[in-house]
Amino acid sequence: MTASHSDSLVVLFGATAGAYGAKLxxxxxxxxxxxxxxxxxxxxxxGTLHKSLVKADNLDLSDQxxxxxxxxxxxxxxxxxxxxxxxxxxQLVSSDLKVLGRSSYTLCSDGQLLIRQVLxxxxxxxxxxxxxxxxxxxxxxxxxxxxxxxxxxxxxxxIKTMAEYLGLGTDExxxxxxxxxxxxxxxIIFSMLSESCNHVFTEPETVKYKYETGPCSKSETVDSExxxxxxxxxxxSSDQDIARFFKGLNIAKGGVALCLNAQGRRNGEALVRFVxxxxxxxxxxxxxxxxxxxxxxxxxATGEEFLKxxxxxxxxxxxxxxxxxxxxxxxxxxxFTATQEDVLGFLGPECPVTGGKEGLLFVKYPDGRxxxxxxxxxxxxxxxxxxxxxxKEILGKRYIELFRSTAAEVQQVLNRYMSTPLxxxxxxxxxxxxxxxxxxxxxxxxxxxxxxxxxYTAGIDDILEFMGDAxxxxxxxxxxxxxxxxxxxxxxxxxxxxxxxxxxxxxQKCHKKMMKDRYVEVFQCSGEEMNxxxxxxxxxxxxxxxxxxxxxxxYAAFQTAAVIPAEAALYQPQALLPTTRTPQASAAAPPTxxxxxxxxxxxxxxxxxxxxxxxxxxxxxxxxxxxxxAVAAAATATHTPILPQPGALVRMQGLPYNTGMKxxxxxxxxxxxxxxxxNGLIQLSDQARSVLQAxxxxxxx
Numbered sequence: 001m002t003a004s005h006s007d008s009l010v011v012l013f014g015a016t017a018g019a020y021g022a023k024l025x026x027x028x029x030x031x032x033x034x035x036x037x038x039x040x041x042x043x044x045x046x047g048t049l050h051k052s053l054v055k056a057d058n059l060d061l062s063d064q065x066x067x068x069x070x071x072x073x074x075x076x077x078x079x080x081x082x083x084x085x086x087x088x089x090x091q092l093v094s095s096d097l098k099v100l101g102r103s104s105y106t107l108c109s110d111g112q113l114l115i116r117q118v119l120x121x122x123x124x125x126x127x128x129x130x131x132x133x134x135x136x137x138x139x140x141x142x143x144x145x146x147x148x149x150x151x152x153x154x155x156x157x158x159i160k161t162m163a164e165y166l167g168l169g170t171d172e173x174x175x176x177x178x179x180x181x182x183x184x185x186x187x188i189i190f191s192m193l194s195e196s197c198n199h200v201f202t203e204p205e206t207v208k209y210k211y212e213t214g215p216c217s218k219s220e221t222v223d224s225e226x227x228x229x230x231x232x233x234x235x236x237s238s239d240q241d242i243a244r245f246f247k248g249l250n251i252a253k254g255g256v257a258l259c260l261n262a263q264g265r266r267n268g269e270a271l272v273r274f275v276x277x278x279x280x281x282x283x284x285x286x287x288x289x290x291x292x293x294x295x296x297x298x299x300x301a302t303g304e305e306f307l308k309x310x311x312x313x314x315x316x317x318x319x320x321x322x323x324x325x326x327x328x329x330x331x332x333x334x335x336f337t338a339t340q341e342d343v344l345g346f347l348g349p350e351c352p353v354t355g356g357k358e359g360l361l362f363v364k365y366p367d368g369r370x371x372x373x374x375x376x377x378x379x380x381x382x383x384x385x386x387x388x389x390x391x392k393e394i395l396g397k398r399y400i401e402l403f404r405s406t407a408a409e410v411q412q413v414l415n416r417y418m419s420t421p422l423x424x425x426x427x428x429x430x431x432x433x434x435x436x437x438x439x440x441x442x443x444x445x446x447x448x449x450x451x452x453x454x455x456y457t458a459g460i461d462d463i464l465e466f467m468g469d470a471x472x473x474x475x476x477x478x479x480x481x482x483x484x485x486x487x488x489x490x491x492x493x494x495x496x497x498x499x500x501x502x503x504x505x506x507x508q509k510c511h512k513k514m515m516k517d518r519y520v521e522v523f524q525c526s527g528e529e530m531n532x533x534x535x536x537x538x539x540x541x542x543x544x545x546x547x548x549x550x551x552x553x554x555y556a557a558f559q560t561a562a563v564i565p566a567e568a569a570l571y572q573p574q575a576l577l578p579t580t581r582t583p584q585a586s587a588a589a590p591p592t593x594x595x596x597x598x599x600x601x602x603x604x605x606x607x608x609x610x611x612x613x614x615x616x617x618x619x620x621x622x623x624x625x626x627x628x629x630a631v632a633a634a635a636t637a638t639h640t641p642i643l644p645q646p647g648a649l650v651r652m653q654g655l656p657y658n659t660g661m662k663x664x665x666x667x668x669x670x671x672x673x674x675x676x677x678x679n680g681l682i683q684l685s686d687q688a689r690s691v692l693q694a695x696x697x698x699x700x701x
Contacts, residue, residue, distance in 0.1 A: 007102040009039045009138065009189065009201065010093055013181045014114045015069055018062045021158070025117030026285040030056035032076055033069065034085060035178035038096040038105065039186055041201065044193060046186060047096030051178055052088065053079035069177040083128050090131055106204055107137035110159050110185060116282060120207060120248030121289075135207045140185060147192045147199040159184050166191050207250065211243035213328070213407050214254035215321040218311035222303030225277040226252070228284060229301040230270045232294055233258075238404035242270055245291050249283055250275045257310035257408030264373075264413060271306045271408075312411035320361045321407050326354055326377040327384035330405035330413075334362075335396040336370045336654065343374060346395045351386035354379045361410070363417055371417055375410050447500045448530045449507050451493040452521040463493060466515045473502040480534055494530040 013036070018029030032054050038047035059073040066072070080088070097105060109115055115137050123130050141157040151157070151165050163184050168191070175183065192199040230242065239256035255273035258266050274280045280300075287298040312318065331343070340357045353359040359377035364370055378384040384404070392399045451463065460479055464471050478496035483489060497503040507524040514520075652664070 006104045006106040008105040009108040010105050011185045012036045012109045024113040028289050035182045040100045052085050054085050055079040055081050116248035124247040136204045138204050212253040216254050216310040222306050224302040226274045226280050227301040227306045229299045231297040233268045235266050239406040249279045310408035328405040329376045330403045331374045332401040334372045351383040444526050446524050446526045447503050448525050449495050449503050450523045450525045454491045455516045455518050456489045470506045473498045
């Protein structure tokens with residue numbers, strides 16, 4: 001029973017089994033005490049003062065709690081649990097109001113913490129609802145500062161300082177813990193209601209009942225003092241789950257933005273925007289509180305970071321998200337030919353989509369090609385749950401993944417795909433300044449070491465410093481950084497040493513040595529094992545796995561020495577954009593070659609002999625445009641072999657993930673590669689020539 005201008009206040013005080021005062025609720029401990037008393041604002045009469053102990057699930061009390069409250073686990077063991085205590089609270093308050101002849105009331109607490117940081121989070125975790133009265137309350141500290149502007153700042157106020165400011169001579173040692181606090185708060189309220197002050201309680205604090213979804217525009221201004229970053233979230237968390245974690249605090253409309261990784265999947269982080277800085281500061285106090293069995297880290301973030309994730313510019317997305325308070329489901333893996341009718345039929349009548357076709361949003365590339373993603377709106381949780389039951393069911397010939405989603409995720413996915421270039425083009429012509437071909441060691445001699453667990457920011461200089469005096473025993477060009485499929489450091493590196501003994505000594509000396517803030521594992525290995533990993537294979541306790549870019553028959557050919565020929569540096573920038581050429585134009589065309597700057601010479605260590613770069617170890621490290629005169633110099637050089645332009649190079653997209661070499665060759669049955677065009681132009685090893693001259697062997701990009 002609440003009202004804008006309540007007849008009465010219920011002065012409320014509480015304590016937990018942990019921290020007290022300004023840190024109340026920050027340690028996630030349970031409530032163990034509630035004390036309250038009804039105050040009639042008109043007649044200035046009071047009801048009965050009630051004190052109720054609460055039985056917590058964990059009765060292990062902190063030292064501060066024992067000292068301040070005087071409570072013991074034995075005494076709390078006989079108390080009622082929180083849900084029963086709150087039922088008694090409602091009954092006793094209603095009874096006292098009848099005695100006073102009043103009908104409405106609003107809670108009044110000492111600050112925000114008891115309501116926002118203790119009661120709401122704890123009841124949310126224990127899965128029972130608080131009554132309406134706990135969603136509106138007066139903060140006595142704010143009301144006191146409004147009534148007495150010359151008093152201390154709100155954040156510095158306590159019950160004791162407010163009483164001292166008014167000259168109230170109460171002694172807390174004469175009363176039980178909690179009783180003195182409530183009696184003093186009542187005396188402070190009566191002083192504020194006196195004729196000299198005549199204070200009126202009119203604007204209570206409010207707690208939002210539920211999180212409101214909504215779009216966010218990049219043109220909005222977001223105050224950096226209202227944003228936090230939450231880390232360590234379960235990957236399947238939704239915006240409602242995050243709002244529940246911050247239950248009791250007011251999140252801005254559309255203020256939860258789940259972050260996605262480079263593959264478009266959630267990375268366990270979210271940016272959350274609150275309605276004001278005060279709510280943000282309370283959120284920071286929930287650092288390392290738990291969501292299920294996981295603890296969540298909470299840090300400050302900026303408005304720019306929030307807009308980068310949640311902000312959007314698409315009118316189509318804004319219109320789609322304009323239907324507020326809808327549950328959003330993301331569908332992934334749709335057939336590219338799927339229509340709106342197909343999706344509606346897949347979902348079925350048991351989970352009707354809001355607005356029918358208007359509740360569907362297909363994600364497309366800038367040129368209109370479908371990506372296989374779509375977002376769907378449902379009007380209630382029941383329909384969304386029915387849809388989620390269809391996770392991994394078949395549509396056409398593909399199984400469909402369904403996940404809970406958010407408005408911010410819709411913006412992120414659309415922004416990412418809309419920023420994808422239509423055709424990934426290569427840089428301007430670049431020329432090689434590569435030293436003579438050299439050989440990557442292979443075979444079973446264990447003259448290499450593998451570094452695992454490197455900091456992702458580690459570079460060549462960091463590795464050399466880590467190796468210490470052993471750097472003198474590294475072979476020239478012997479440091480090989482392993483990159484992931486996105487071209488970023490994977491945390492692994494291989495180093496070629498001058499002998500197996502040197503490799504053994506390095507592994508013994510440097511194993512689990514610290515680099516920056518991480519320890520690095522160092523293992524002795526062979527050149528063969530190193531080459532397999534650099535080619536895209538895996539090396540673990542189960543042994544070696546072939547690189548994915550090689551078919552099983554061709555894989556055996558790479559178990560011998562892999563020479564890095566000069567032609568491996570050649571790259572044709574116009575390969576993806578073949579143009580119609582006349583013989584005259586071909587003769588006059590300048591050569592197209594690859595350039596590596598001298599300062600990056602130590603980085604070209606991830607070459608493969610005859611195939612383009614495998615996903616784990618791209619060779620395109622630090623492409624830099626060639627100086628203008630460099631292209632002409634390369635064209636006139638007689639010793640630099642130049643690959644002729646092929647008649648056409650095709651790029652295949654949309655392949656099934658389990659496609660192998662045989663399926664690709666079968667698809668192109670009847671078409672032949674023309675290896676004769678290259679005879680005599682470049683010096684090829686027997687292995688490379690066998691790949692080029694085999695009638696149906698194709699170079700896989």
